[in-house]
Amino acid sequence: MIAFLAALMAVQTTAPAWTWTLYADTAPVVLANEIPDTANLRATLECDPGSSVARLTLYGIPLTGMARVTAGDAAAMTEAAPTRDDATRLTLRTDHPAFAAFAADGRMNVLVGDHRRPVEVPAAHLAKLRRFSELCSG
Template structure:
């Protein structure tokens, strides 16, 4: 490993950054859609739900914020209470039948504002099918 890093340094290159991806775990209880570096503990965000509950729990890692959160997607707006989650994270709850979640599932773009901290949640086009499947599995 050290030799590879040294060779990259000598060549004037840096080692590639870890590949972040969205992964759907549909057979788990709860259903989970995770923005992660596979096979590591690195997470940016997770969406979890109990199948058929119509309630998604969004956890944002790296922002220990509490208070009221303003969630936007497209022209839709929702308010939710931001609560602390394990470690350095914030958790919110959002109904999958709310217009904000529908706009998020359509575009893959959502913004969460807690206090003065804004966190975008972006699902690239190539992973939108996973987000839509998550919504289907969660909706009651």
């Protein structure tokens, strides 16, 4: 029994943790939902500093069509396009009310056709999201 518990604890402590990381000293600026030091990504936000345009990539789902992005009480429509690495990319203006609501509470939903994908930035990482927004805004 003790060996079983020790093995279970080893599995729990070695499981990689997803986190949000801000790469602000690069061009483009990137905020990534990743397992650090791996190629595992859930989502990335990228922008050219001062451009006021954020590019959101959602990994693991190649979707095409119009996307409805909601955050708080705001909504935006944008085009979603698949990337070559089985992901979906769309753009949002950082000065749009939907992006502002996302930066305020860290919750956004992307709906393309019947597929809904939430993007959530936990409270502990909201400062990174807000810094991303500041760096991107023109």
